[in-house]
Amino acid sequence: MAEKLVPVVCPWCSVGCRFYIVSVNGYPKKIEFDYEHDTRNHGKLCPKGVSSFQYLRHPDRLKKPLKRVGERGEGKFVEISWEEAIREIAEKLKEIREKYGPEALAFLGSERCSIEENYVLQKLARALGTNNLDYVCRMCQSTAVAGKGMLLGHPGLTNPFEDILKAKVIVLWGYNPAATNPVFFGQYIEKAILDNNATLIVVDPRKTKTAKYADIHLQPYPGTDLAIALAMLNVIITEELYDKDFVAERVEGLEELAKTVEKYTPEWAEKVSGVPAELIRKAAIIFATAGTAALLTNEGVNQHANGTRTVMALTEMMVLCGYFGKEGVMSGAIPGAHNGMGAGLMGVEPDALPGKFPLHAEEHRRRIEEVWGFKIPEKPGITYVEMIDAILEGKLKALYVMGTNPAKSLPNLKKVEEAFKNIEFLVVQDIFLTETARYADIVLPAAAWFEKDGTAVSFERRVQRSFKAADAPGDAKPDWEIIVMLAKELGLGEYFNYSDVDDILREINRTIPFLTGATPERLKKNLKGCMTPCPDESTETPRLFVQGFLTPNGKAQLIPVEYKEPGEVPDEDYPFWLTNYRFVGQFHTGTMSHRSKSLSKRWPEEYIEINENDAKRLGIKDGDLVKVETRRAALVLKAKVTPHIREGVVAVPWHWNFNYLTTDVLDEYAKMPELKTAACRISKVEG
Numbered sequence: 069m070a071e072k073l074v075p076v077v078c079p080w081c082s083v084g085c086r087f088y089i090v091s092v093n094g095y096p097k098k099i100e101f102d103y104e105h106d107t108r109n110h111g112k113l114c115p116k117g118v119s120s121f122q123y124l125r126h127p128d129r130l131k132k133p134l135k136r137v138g139e140r141g142e143g144k145f146v147e148i149s150w151e152e153a154i155r156e157i158a159e160k161l162k163e164i165r166e167k168y169g170p171e172a173l174a175f176l177g178s179e180r181c182s183i184e185e186n187y188v189l190q191k192l193a194r195a196l197g198t199n200n201l202d203y204v205c206r207m208c209q210s211t212a213v214a215g216k217g218m219l220l221g222h223p224g225l226t227n228p229f230e231d232i233l234k235a236k237v238i239v240l241w242g243y244n245p246a247a248t249n250p251v252f253f254g255q256y257i258e259k260a261i262l263d264n265n266a267t268l269i270v271v272d273p274r275k276t277k278t279a280k281y282a283d284i285h286l287q288p289y290p291g292t293d294l295a296i297a298l299a300m301l302n303v304i305i306t307e308e309l310y311d312k313d314f315v316a317e318r319v320e321g322l323e324e325l326a327k328t329v330e331k332y333t334p335e336w337a338e339k340v341s342g343v344p345a346e347l348i349r350k351a352a353i354i355f356a357t358a359g360t361a362a363l364l365t366n367e368g369v370n371q372h373a374n375g376t377r378t379v380m381a382l383t384e385m386m387v388l389c390g391y392f393g394k395e396g397v398m399s400g401a402i403p404g405a406h407n408g409m410g411a412g413l414m415g416v417e418p419d420a421l422p423g424k425f426p427l428h429a430e431e432h433r434r435r436i437e438e439v440w441g442f443k444i445p446e447k448p449g450i451t452y453v454e455m456i457d458a459i460l461e462g463k464l465k466a467l468y469v470m471g472t473n474p475a476k477s478l479p480n481l482k483k484v485e486e487a488f489k490n491i492e493f494l495v496v497q498d499i500f501l502t503e504t505a506r507y508a509d510i511v512l513p514a515a516a517w518f519e520k521d522g523t524a525v526s527f528e529r530r531v532q533r534s535f536k537a538a539d540a541p542g543d544a545k546p547d548w549e550i551i552v553m554l555a556k557e558l559g560l561g562e563y564f565n566y567s568d569v570d571d572i573l574r575e576i577n578r579t580i581p582f583l584t585g586a587t588p589e590r591l592k593k594n595l596k597g598c599m600t601p602c603p604d605e606s607t608e609t610p611r612l613f614v615q616g617f618l619t620p621n622g623k624a625q626l627i628p629v630e631y632k633e634p635g636e637v638p639d640e641d642y643p644f645w646l647t648n649y650r651f652v653g654q655f656h657t658g659t660m661s662h663r664s665k666s667l668s669k670r671w672p673e674e675y676i677e678i679n680e681n682d683a684k685r686l687g688i689k690d691g692d693l694v695k696v697e698t699r700r701a702a703l704v705l706k707a708k709v710t711p712h713i714r715e716g717v718v719a720v721p722w723h724w725n726f727n728y729l730t731t732d733v734l735d736e737y738a739k740m741p742e743l744k745t746a747a748c749r750i751s752k753v754e755g
């Protein structure tokens with residue numbers, strides 16, 4: 069019996085924990101902790117990491133290519149060969165492109181796939197003549213990327229994890245790391261609070277596990293965070309708490325910003341957000357006078373139709389206080405999945421090239437065209453949510469989906485289902501028959517993360533290699549191999565001449581200058597990887613903005629924003645604020661976690677959290693069935709009556725059916741849909 073210890077990167081969240089899979093003759097037997105190497109997780113794992121091999125041999129795994137024989141959504145398929153599947157897909161894509169033009173095609177990449185796989189997917193889309201490309205970051209971090217990009221020139225986490233241990237104040241805004249990034253929370257944030265006495269400020273409508281550690285907990289109505297951020301800016305500027313030397317030397321735009329936030333007093337913000345003005349003022353003073361601070365955000369800030377504005381205001385707080393370019397500070401927005409950052413760096417976006425260089429930047433297009441050998445289409449594509457409208461309008465005819473599940477992750481799901489019932493051609497490659505795959509014409513069985521070699525980038529900007537630890541079941545193949553097969557069938561083989569992921573990574577090294585040093589040799593030798601930018605093999609960048617910001621003139625830009633409401637707010641008919649949250653033991657749309665035995669046993673179902681006073685008023689008791697209804701749909705859920713959510717707000721975990729309730733109103737900068745709040749009404753289901 070050949071037992072092997074194979075080093076892997078965790079396939080769930082973006083902390084980048086490392087461990088081993090114990091593999092016996094290609095079969096994944098169990099996981100083994102890695103206490104020997106210098107890993108970011110120090111050998112620790114959360115419940116998801118510990119269970120991360122369980123879904124690999126689930127009986128639902130896709131093992132053969134499938135062709136639809138029933139109605140779309142019915143889930144009726146017959147098995148076909150790889151040759152037949154790839155031939156049919158290639159013929160149909162060519163036919164649609166010839167008949168309607170390349171803009172009738174669109175591709176979705178995946179934060180669950182490696183950087184190499186996302187790279188070849190976007191290259192294929194562009195070789196076919198379209199920039200209709202996106203991935204789930206649109207619904208996760210796009211507002212943070214847009215906001216920080218405009219102000220600082222780079223959206224990434226600024227400092228290595230250790231630096232938070234030296235922060236005097238930690239602000240976790242719309243971010244519950246005890247549930248979403250438990251190892252980062254336990255190994256870094258909790259130590260900073262308990263061992264080093266950092267002051268913790270939490271902004272969250274729910275009293276989360278993280279908020280239980282807080283010195284100050286601000287509980288706004290969902291999506292009104294911008295009001296609090298503007299009021300904190302008001303306090304920092306009017307009380308002259310900002311770092312005057314830093315601002316004079318490295319910042320532009322204070323005067324305009326000061327004029328804009330003059331009217332946004334804490335008293336005004338109290339009326340909008342429901343958070344007492346005195347608490348806002350106190351939080352602003354503690355934050356600005358700390359000397360060192362970390363401010364980390366997550367979906368509670370990002371997933372709103374005013375998300376970019378909120379990110380900008382929060383980043384401006386950090387800029388004004390000079391919390392950049394040194395130890396003991398940290399600014400960042402945390403991607404949800406293990407390669408959320410990496411997929412973005414590969415240019416799986418309608419307006420960005422590999423390296424996130426803007427599509428309109430001719431010098432970068434030309435440079436990449438030289439490596440690729442074909443012309444990159446110049447017209448920007450459409451974003452994730454816009455693709456659904458384009459399908460319904462008859463403009464988008466074919467969608468190719470790699471490792472993502474829009475029939476569950478997009479807002480306003482009834483509309484999404486309608487689109488998928490009417491699309492001309494849908495291909496899904498995934499490890500399970502997802503909700504999206506049930507609508508597909510052709511389904512392709514993909515290898516899971518531990519069944520292939522590949523590279524991921526954690527939220528620390530750390531580029532790490534993961535190794536193949538198990539054989540894929542049946543005929544399932546790595547996503548990159550499937551894309552290369554398809555490219556060859558499409559007659560594009562000369563541009564996709566790769567024999568393994570190392571070949572692809574070497575091309576990435578040539579195409580993206582700040583990843584030139586992340587070579588296959590370096591990543592295989594050094595399991596800790598390297599922090600991008602790494603322009604050569606001996607370089608990495610632990611701290612951003614030490615010399616200057618990455619804007620054209622090297623200065624941070626303070627761009628004032630006015631207050632804007634989230635995408636939907638309560639009214640007479642729908643008087644409650646609805647929001648969502650995540651379980652520590654479930655992940656995104658549940659494709660993998662619902663099929664992990666220990667996770668689905670411990671976190672088996674959704675329910676609705678209702679404040680105890682609201683519940684009393686409506687005659688709802690713990691465990692009662694409750695109808696929660698928005699303008700788009702209704703769900704019936706069990707009530708969980710609790711004091712840990714503020715009055716007027718109800719919350720549902722999002723891993724099941726939450727997105728039937730949400731609205732697809734978009735953020736004007738990033739095209740992020742309003743995923744985090746909606747107006748709803750609730751009533752007890754009698755009988």
Ligand code: SF4
Pocket residue numbers: 078079080081082083084085109112113114115116117118248249250251252
């Ligand atoms: S914290 Fe994230 S990366 Fe680490 S074990 Fe848990 S899910 Fe995996």
